[in-house]
Amino acid sequence: xxxxxxxxxxxxxxxxxxxxxxxxxxxxxxxxxxxxxxxxxxxxxxxxxxxxxxxxxxxxxxxxxxxxxxxxxxxxxxxxxxxxxxxxxxxxxxxxxxxxxxxxxxxxxxx
Amino acid sequence: xxxxxxxxxxxxxxxxxxxxxxxxxxxxxxxxxxxxxxxxxxxxxxxxxxxxxxxxxxxxxxxxxxxxxxxxxxxxxxxxxxxxxxxxxxxxxxxxxxxxxxxxxxxxxxxxxx
Numbered sequence: 001x002x003x004x005x006x007x008x009x010x011x012x013x014x015x016x017x018x019x020x021x022x023x024x025x026x027x028x029x030x031x032x033x034x035x036x037x038x039x040x041x042x043x044x045x046x047x048x049x050x051x052x053x054x055x056x057x058x059x060x061x062x063x064x065x066x067x068x069x070x071x072x073x074x075x076x077x078x079x080x081x082x083x084x085x086x087x088x089x090x091x092x093x094x095x096x097x098x099x100x101x102x103x104x105x106x107x108x109x110x111x
Numbered sequence: 112x113x114x115x116x117x118x119x120x121x122x123x124x125x126x127x128x129x130x131x132x133x134x135x136x137x138x139x140x141x142x143x144x145x146x147x148x149x150x151x152x153x154x155x156x157x158x159x160x161x162x163x164x165x166x167x168x169x170x171x172x173x174x175x176x177x178x179x180x181x182x183x184x185x186x187x188x189x190x191x192x193x194x195x196x197x198x199x200x201x202x203x204x205x206x207x208x209x210x211x212x213x214x215x216x217x218x219x220x221x222x223x224x225x
Contacts, residue, residue: 035213042117042203104155
């Protein structure tokens with residue numbers, strides 16, 4: 001099946017720094033999504049991208065759907081302590097039951 | 112609005128005991144339903160999904176089974192738990208036939224098998 005490679009695996013940053021993480025696939029997707037999981041909770045959808053080249057922002061978060069449809073990145077600007085958590089990318093094909101997740105990026109923000 | 116409920120939140124069970132985790136969705140009909148497992152610090156592994164009552168697809172062979180007795184109810188079960196069944200179990204739902212909207216997750220059940 002389609003595999004998503006998400007990097008980095010973990011990040012330790014100072015409060016106020018910008019963060020960038022990305023996801024690549026060997027196959028194309030029709031939708032790219034980014035989720036955040038707080039400790040002990042289920043993942044929550046942050047941003048969904050539907051068109052190749054699309055750049056979407058949600059507050060301090062910005063994500064892009066790669067032109068080749070095989071990659072996506074998520075940027076977080078001016079990080080704050082509540083940004084701590086695991087960020088997952090996900091790619092979805094036209095089949096609603098086929099959504100693949102990356103392994104996650106664990107973000108730690110030091111005050 | 113749609114909501115998803117998952118319980119219990121935490122569970123400690125001895126090896127060899129049975130398991131039943133329940134997930135219900137409100138505010139929608141005929142959702143697609145999913146069970147995921149997350150090992151400590153790891154990614155999400157799809158275990159089962161269901162597109163309708165009584166329709167279960169299994170992604171990986173394992174010690175677990177799933178059932179969907181009602182439209183908005185999804186149950187994860189085991190007859191005899193193994194130590195390797197420990198993990199964080201997440202239920203999720205999505206809108207039928209509407210790809211591109213992602214899944215909405217429940218708050219999870221942390222299962223520890225001792």
